[in-house]
Amino acid sequence: MxxxxxxxxxxxxxxxxxxxxxxxxxxxxxxxxxxxxxxxxxxxxxxxxxxxxxxxxxxxxxxxxxxxxxxxxxxxxxxxxxxxxxxxxxxxxxxxxxxxxxxxxxxxxxxxxxxxxxxxxxxxxxxRFGENTKFSKQLVDNGKLGEIYYVKTGCIRRVGNPGGWFSDKKRSGGGPLIDLGVHMIDLARYLMGKPKVVAAMGATYDKVGIRSNVKGIVQWKSMDYSDYNDVEDLAAGFVRFDNGATLIVENSWTQHIKEDKLYLELFGSKAGLQMEPELEIYSEENDYLTNVKPVINENASGFGxxxxxxxxxxxxxxxxxxxxLNPSEDGLELMKILDAIYKSAETGREVQL
Ligand SMILES: NC(=O)c1ccc[n+]([C@@H]2O[C@H](COP(=O)([O-])OP(=O)(O)OC[C@H]3O[C@@H](n4cnc5c(N)ncnc54)[C@H](O)[C@@H]3O)[C@@H](O)[C@H]2O)c1
Known part of the structure; x- marks a missing residue:
């Protein structure tokens, strides 16, 4: 051995x-x-x-x-x-x-x-190690979606600022965009064939706060919790890539909505793929519209x-x-996207790279 x-x-x-x-x-x-x-x-x-x-x-x-x-x-x-x-x-x-x-x-x-x-x-x-990601990537690589030209993704919690270091900018670098957004933007870029960012617009808001006062629900809190909070509640971004494709992303730790939302939708010239909240493919067969739902054992796509x-x-x-599968240059490309969204939010202008 x-x-x-x-x-x-x-x-x-x-x-x-x-x-x-x-x-x-x-x-x-x-x-x-x-x-x-x-x-x-x-x-x-x-x-x-x-x-x-x-x-x-x-x-x-x-x-x-x-x-x-x-x-x-x-x-x-x-x-x-x-x-x-x-x-x-x-x-x-x-x-x-x-x-x-x-x-x-x-x-x-x-x-x-x-x-x-x-x-x-x-x-x-x-x-990237999820079964649903693996399935989607193979479909994209086999050309089943055609050219992916537009992607929409978001991860929104009704109440879910973890507090502690997460909401302390000098230790986290930011709020839900650098926390939740990282996963969603990476998945999108990975499935799109890793195009490079050329420009981004963004806006961030801190209108709602950490909401540690909310009762009646189980709130997930960071290990060394404190309610200090100097990061955004909500970040929205519009990203342009070098292949002409664009991405819309929104992430929030707290928003006045009915329930949490997680979505990732890719739009291709031949088919559309919804990876979250449920994996489905939308296309045409024999001049009929089709919705295809792959069977993936939930346990196999679980977090652990x-x-x-x-x-x-x-x-x-x-x-x-x-x-x-996850080389460092992909991490850098992701950081460039986050930097550009945050910078655009600060300056109110599109950031070109
Ligand atoms: N991949 C995912 O889905 C996922 C999920 C949660 C967290 N994360 C990431 O994992 C990291 C940790 O998050 P967490 O939820 O485990 O936080 P945590 O607060 O539970 O744990 C962080 C630990 O790091 C220790 N620490 C901090 N700075 C240190 C240093 N310089 N040297 C030694 N120890 C140090 C803290 O004392 C603490 O015990 C973050 O970067 C977070 O974004 C990833």
Missing amino acids: SKKIKVGIVGCGGIGGVHLEAYKKISDQIEFVAACDLNAERAAQRKEQYGFARTYTDFEEMFAKEELDAVSVCTWNNGHAPISIAALKAGVNVLCEKPMAMNSKEAEAMIEAEKKSGKLLMIGFVR NNFDREIAHFVDCVARGTQC
């Missing part, structure tokens, strides 16, 4: 736990070596749960002392660039959670460190399974040099 991949993690919070569960499922291929968190107790808890050899509160110290093959970076967004760069400089392959960084400048520095190191910097675009596949793929890339 080939040698086990020595795994570390920085950021032992919510999503860190999801990564660790996925690593545990392939424990024949990996070894839990070091866990790091600013919160020593949280790192110690992960050591207890997963059998890490050592824990740290300082990632620099961890990379200096340990000989790791791979690390998951699962911290607040402001840690993604410094930690990934330190890991790459220490010769460690990195799986960095989304968003890749706070902005495209940081993302460029990460890619430079990746190139110098010769190691891998993979970005946690976990939804996607992370299992993402982590297994990362380990596969590190151990066997498999080509990475």
